[in-house]
Amino acid sequence: xxxxxxxxxxxxxxxxxxxxxxxxxxxxxxxxxxxxxxxxxxxxxxxxxxxxxxxxxxxxxxxxxxxxxxxxxxxxxxxxxxxxxxxxxxxxxxxxxxxxxxxxxxxxxxxxxxxxxxxxxxxxxxxxxxxxxxxxxxxxxxxxxxxxxxxxxxxxxxxxxxxxxxxxxxxxxxxxxxxxxxxxxxxxxxxxxxxxxxxxxxxxxxxxx
Numbered sequence: 001x002x003x004x005x006x007x008x009x010x011x012x013x014x015x016x017x018x019x020x021x022x023x024x025x026x027x028x029x030x031x032x033x034x035x036x037x038x039x040x041x042x043x044x045x046x047x048x049x050x051x052x053x054x055x056x057x058x059x060x061x062x063x064x065x066x067x068x069x070x071x072x073x074x075x076x077x078x079x080x081x082x083x084x085x086x087x088x089x090x091x092x093x094x095x096x097x098x099x100x101x102x103x104x105x106x107x108x109x110x111x112x113x114x115x116x117x118x119x120x121x122x123x124x125x126x127x128x129x130x131x132x133x134x135x136x137x138x139x140x141x142x143x144x145x146x147x148x149x150x151x152x153x154x155x156x157x158x159x160x161x162x163x164x165x166x167x168x169x170x171x172x173x174x175x176x177x178x179x180x181x182x183x184x185x186x187x188x189x190x191x192x193x194x195x196x197x198x199x200x201x202x203x204x205x206x207x208x209x
Contacts, residue, residue, distance in 0.1 A: 001138075001139075001140075001143050001144070001149055001152065002143070005138050005140075005143075006138075006152075006153075006156070008138065009138045009153055009156065010156060010160070012134075013156065013157050013160050014160055014164075015196075017160055017161055017164040018164075020168060023046050023120075023121060023165070024164075024165060024168050026042060026046075026117070026120070027039050027042040027043055027046065027117075027165050027168060027169050027172070028168055028169065028171075028172035029172075030042045030113060030169070031168075031169045031170070031171075031172035031173040032172050032173070032175070034108075034113075035173055036169060036170055036173035036174075037110065038108075038110060038113055039168075039169030039170070039172060039173055040166060040169050040170075041110045041113050041114050041117070042113055042114070042117045042165075042169065043117075043162060043165040043166050043169055044114060044117075045113065045114040045115065045116065045117025045118040045121070046117050046118070046120075046121045046161075046165060047158055047161065047162045047165070048117075048118040048121070049117065049118045049119070049120065049121025049122040049127075050121055050127060050157075050158050050161060051154070051158055052118075052121075052122050053121075053122070053127050053128045053131050053154075054131060054150070054151065054154030054155070054157070054158065055151075055154075056128065057128065057131045057132050057135065057150060057154065058146075058147045058150035058151050058154065059147070060132065061132065061135070061136055061139070061146055061147075061150050078133070080133075080137065080199075082129065082133040084195050084199070087192060087195030087196075088195065091188060091192070131154070131157075135150055135153050135154065135157075136150075138153060139153070
């Protein structure tokens with residue numbers, strides 16, 4: 001893969017990770033309720049779950065490419081449309097109320113927290129759909145093995161997410177109090193980010209065969 005393509009992917013992924021999602025709120029809840037160690041254990045669990053989706057996605061995308069190059073390109077365009085759809089759906093779900101973004105998390109053993117975090121992430125279909133929609137935008141069959149490219153992008157994403165989630169865990173542990181955010185503002189920012197990423201990935205897609 002070209003360095004410029006990888007760099008564009010890093011920028012896009014980092015931009016997405018700026019806005020915390022459900023997994024981040026879960027991690028922060030653990031940190032606030034049980035301390036930094038519990039939060040970081042949750043980060044490891046979520047990262048493991050994400051890695052499972054990366055492996056599954058790499059196999060799936062490669063299988064699609066083996067079917068036909070046209071099918072692969074269709075997946076790319078559907079991925080762009082899906083990202084824009086997510087953005088529009090998120091914007092339409094905005095509300096004016098201010099709520100606690102972090103749910104109350106009952107205390108649990110660290111081992112149980114790890115397995116629970118991994119299981120929840122593995123069973124989250126939205127993660128799988130996002131990877132299948134987002135990663136192919138930066139993959140080109142002419143650049144070599146699609147499986148290797150998907151795994152490379154997946155590894156980069158997991159590392160960036162691990163760093164981002166870890167920072168949120170440490171921050172939440174240092175605050176040690178419930179954090180109030182405007183759900184309206186959060187949804188608007190997230191929605192616009194999805195739309196921008198969809199348009200961005202459409203123009204950033206490497207040349208196709």
